[in-house]
Amino acid sequence: MENRPAQTDSESRRLQSAFSELLLAWYRASCRKLPWRGVEDPYAILVSEVMLQQTQVRTVIPYYERWMKRFPTLETLAEADEGEVLKAWEGLGYYRRARLLHAAAQMVTSEFGGRFPSDPETIASLPGVGPYTLAALASIAFGHAMPVVDGNVIRVLTRWFGIRGVPSRLPARREIAETARRLVPREAPGDFNQALMELGAMVCLPRRPCCLLCPVRRGCAAYAEGAQARFPEAAPPKAVIRQFEYAGLVIREGKVLLCRRGDGGRMERLWQFPSVLLPKESKKWSARWKSKYGALKETVPLTVLNYSVTNHRIRLELHQIEKFQRYKLPSAHWVPLAEAPKLAFTAAHRKLADRFLTGADRLHPAEPWKNDR
DNA sequence: AACGCGGGGGC
């Protein structure tokens, strides 16, 4: 199957040469005003690009504003401690991004004397900077003609050029990358790249694209065939894994028992209530909880919360534990209630904390039990 | 080359 537009070759070439100019003109006339648009500081651009990895603009905006207020320069970020960095990222997800961004700031400070590198190879060596972020930084901040390929670009190019195949697989991926490379102009590559992404975000939508508003609908293979919905080809969905989490709320003497998640696995270094994760719903959860944290008595069910982590669907039950005997505390700490809001929680446990920790010292403090100290 | 990783928004 040929991957090219439905027009003749000469017609196709003519339309392709007009593609960049029409797209740029559209972008300059009607792009959104975003907090990082028009910014020249490479650090600020890096922050925005890392936040925008797999995260929608709408979600990123408030985080970006707060972040730049708290860490206005590369140095302030480099000097910050990890807890504060994670707190600023709390709720944004993919928490590894925050730690890699932190590491990148420290690397620029320590290895490049605080001067942000401008050559692509050095930019690529920064933690958390992959092919996309490299191209975005290089083109937007430094004017290098490097092609960005993100979800928006994949959708626009597969539709316009009628590129078949699942984009995450090599044949289609290679063709998309090559197409993007051919299109990116020497002049204003940063604007062009942003224009391509803006088109994908505002016009060439995953479902119900607004083709009548599209500046480049002439020449679009999918539009010509009415086949917008077939591009890009979807990969088979991943199986959903169901899990059941049981968390305990233990409060005593104005302190709450909290755990910090370890390295590796998900949501590294974030805080949560002590909990166990089981593959099945079970009334015997407390036995598992006991072997992990300590003996418990007189539990009171408080609430149920459903949430998801990638392809895991988790039903989370929170139980108040009135009597608790600690004998294992691998990663658990007694945290003063006033300190809990300052810690970075996972989103699900943050919801529990906001609901059950505020003013909790005035409720039912758990009682000492047995020889617990 | 495939997989794991968050959370929210839109329909």
Place this chain on the structure above:
DNA sequence: GCCCCAGCGTT
């Protein structure tokens, strides 16, 4: 409910 999102690092 399901799909998607300005991807990256690891295996």
